[in-house]
Amino acid sequence: xxxxxxxxxxxxxxxxxxxxxxxxxxxxxxxxxxxxxxxxxxxxxxxxxxxxxxxxxxxxxxxxxxxxxxxxxxxxxxxxxxxxxxxxxxxxxxxxxxxxxxxxxxxxxxxxxxxxxxxxxxxxxxxxxxxxxxxxxxxx
Numbered sequence: 001x002x003x004x005x006x007x008x009x010x011x012x013x014x015x016x017x018x019x020x021x022x023x024x025x026x027x028x029x030x031x032x033x034x035x036x037x038x039x040x041x042x043x044x045x046x047x048x049x050x051x052x053x054x055x056x057x058x059x060x061x062x063x064x065x066x067x068x069x070x071x072x073x074x075x076x077x078x079x080x081x082x083x084x085x086x087x088x089x090x091x092x093x094x095x096x097x098x099x100x101x102x103x104x105x106x107x108x109x110x111x112x113x114x115x116x117x118x119x120x121x122x123x124x125x126x127x128x129x130x131x132x133x134x135x136x137x138x139x140x
Contacts, residue, residue, distance in 0.1 A: 002036035005073050006052050007082045008061055015061065015088055022053040023081045025068065034081045040071045047129070049091070049137045050083060060091035062137045064130055087130065094138045103131035 006020040023034040027043045045066045052059040066085030073080040106128035110116075116124070 002077050002079065003073075004034065004036040004038075005078055005080045006034075007080070008050070008052070008063075008085070008088060009082065010085050010088050015090065016052065016059060018052075018054065020052050020054050020081075023050070023068075023083070024053070025050040025063070025083070027068075034068075034070055034079075036079050037077075038070050038079050038081070042067065042069045044068075045083060045085070047133050049140065050088075060137070060140075061088055062091050062094060062134055063088045064133060089134075091137050091140075094134050096135065096138050099131045099134040099138070102127060103135065106131060 004020050004022070005018070006023050007017045008015040021035070025032060025045050026048050028046055029043070032043075045063055045068055047065045048063065050061045050063045052061070061083075063083065063085045064087035066083060066088070068081060068083050070079065070081045072078070106124050110121070110124050110128070113120075
């Protein structure tokens with residue numbers, strides 16, 4: 001019987017590994033779903049929600065961009081889908097109050113510091129984007 005093993009990993013930790021019935025995410029080319037016996041492939045994942053369907057329910061992850069790879073698993077009939085993300089977290093673990101404060105802080109610093117150097121401005125825009133993504137996926 002065909003099966004699907006999914007891994008959600010960051011440089012710091014493996015957030016989740018287990019058997020799944022599907023992996024749903026979005027790449028720069030659009031939304032996609034990985035199922036058992038999927039064709040081997042590699043692609044990007046844009047910042048957003050990644051969902052993993054399992055026999056006991058759905059898991060949701062906030063992925064701040066990364067890549068995915070689909071290939072053969074360790075055993076015959078097993079498909080392995082790996083999501084490699086620089087920053088990722090389980091949606092149910094997002095601290096909404098902290099994300100709101102981060103958003104407001106970044107917005108205030110961007111508004112009040114018109115003479116920011118390009119590096120500082122870029123860092124603040126990145127912080128703002130991460131906070132807004134956390135708030136968006138937590139509110140889904």
